[in-house]
Structures are given as structure tokens and as C-alpha cells.
Amino acid sequence: MQNSRRDSRQGSGRSSGQPSETAAVRVRGLRKRYGAPRTGYKDAVAGLDLDVAHGEIVAVLGPNGAGKTTTVEILEGFRDRDGGEVAVLGEDPRRAGRGWRARIGVVMQDSRDMSELTVLEKVRATAAAYPDPRDAEEVVAAVGLEQKARARTRGLSGGQRRRLDVALGIVGRPELLFLDEPTTGFDPQARRSFWDLVTSLRDDGTTILLTTHYLDEAAQLADRVVVVRDGVVVAEGTPGTLGGPEARTPVVTWEQDGVRRSERTDRPTALVARLIAAAGPDGEVPGLTVTRPTLEDVYLSLIGESEDDGTGPRTDQDDDTAGGAPAGTEAA
């Protein structure tokens, strides 16, 4: 059901390059540089373009250090930029005020809240800051924290803490939700429940911009995936078409005279028929497989199979985060 919905949306033509007035997010030529004369400079975002249509789920993929979080934090209004145009729900996050912030939901990568409040108290307190919040108890249940509703937030496990972050991000009934690696630390069952939750938010009309390192998560949830590398978009498309037809060409492998052979072909059935015709009397082709590259295969070829930019661990020496506010709160 979810997939058929996604397919129908693919046909709707809502993709990058659509008229900007319909976009929930429009980014052109975004630039962000970190560093200082003493330590040298790093272009974390180097001319990035991005569109997210209303009601769309877009997954931003990319290796560590590609610039995903920096981009998302700029869109959320928590980080300043050095160049480019940004419109989020029609406003520049640099100048947008409380009314705008109430329309967006944020689940940041690092939440540092160590509150003495219980889970339910924390969700209620956050809900109180919004004009039309969701019911706090329903939200706690939706993220699977019913059993922990009366537990202090500081005693939660990492995965439970992450679920609470998601609860805080959605309780204000945002039109646009930013999810930065939302399921890190989730067990497999929790990830499945989270996917159901995101799907129901989408069905309610919520626009979602998601960063993730889980390719199955992107394939499951996203209408469109955007691959970022070295601070620019290197590819975008639906999970089923990213990389173009060439990248999706099936590979037929088999054994011949004890040697493993393989061939990429867009007519695998014809090749298999030829192999069967050439096989012995029983028609068996040893080791025969036909595989289509997965989203992960395509992604790895797009980013050159490098999952790290080699710049080493991130430091906070140039951390200009505007307030580092927790989810759902006003930036400084």
C-alpha cells in the first residue's frame, strides 16, 4: 500500500526543479565554510541545491562529513550560512520568527537533554509551546514509549532517548519535519515501528526531510533520495531510479568449466535462455543467478565506495551553532 502510494506520487512530477512557490524547502547555491586562519578552512557545503515539495519525503544520503547535518541545521535556523539562498516554508531561516518555528519539527542528531522530568512531562511541556499540538500521551504511545511514560528522561537507554527526541519533534504537529539520523540506536523492531510512524505522518500531509545512513530506510520511506558528497548534490532520484538505467542493469552470473563468469545485460532473460540452451541434457546452469543492483549498490558506486571523507574526527573548535537548542525549542 505504501509503495503504491509512493509510485503514484512519483508520477505526480513533484521532484527537484518544480516551481519554487510550491516547494516546502528551496535551496540554491548553499555554502558553509568552517575553520580559522590558524587551523585552515573546510568547505562543508560547497554550492548545494535542494528542493522538497509539500507532502514529500526526501532522504539525504552521503558519507560521513558530506555536509548533511550542516545543511539541515542551516535549514532549521540553528546554524548560519556563508552563501546561497534558502527558503523554508517560504521564509529565510536566518530571519524567521516564532510563528515559523512552530510550523517546523526538529529531531537533531545530538540531543543532550538530561532532564529530571518524566517522558510524559517532557512531551507535555514541549507541546505547551505550540498553538495546535498533538495529544502528548498519544505521541508517547506512537513512539513506543508507553511503558516509560513515567520514567525520568535521564534514565532512558540510547534508543529510548532517540524515540523521545522523535516524540518532541512531532508533538507540535509540524508541517515540515527534519529528521537527522532518527533511527540511530534503534533495535530492528523499533525501526520498523518508526517507519510506520513516519508513513502515518506523511499520510497526514507532513513534509519530511530525513538524513540517514540506512539505505533500507531510505528505500522504504523516501519519495526521492538526494546523494550529497563533498558538500554538493551528486545524484538524485526515486529510490528505484537513482543512478539512471545504466546503474540498474542486471548482472547474470554462472559457472562455466569451473570458472565463475558474469555479464551485465539489460536483457537477462535472453542471456539465461542462451545459457540453458547451451547447458547439458538436464538444462542446469551451475551457479546461475540474476541480480539487480540495490539502492545500496548504486549509492556506493555514486560515492566511490568511500564511507569517510578522511578529515578525521569532528571538533567543535568552530562550533557556531546558534544556541544548540533541543528539539522543538526556540533557537537563541
Ligand SMILES: Nc1ncnc2c1ncn2[C@@H]1O[C@H](COP(=O)(O)OP(=O)(O)OP(=O)(O)O)[C@@H](O)[C@H]1O
Ligand atoms: N562545528 C564544526 N566545526 C568545524 N568543522 C565542522 C563542524 N561541523 C562540521 N564540521 C565539518 O564539516 C564537514 C561536514 O560535516 P557534517 O556534520 O555536516 O557532515 P555529515 O554529512 O552530517 O556527516 P555525518 O554523516 O558523519 O553526520 C565535516 O568535514 C566536519 O568535520
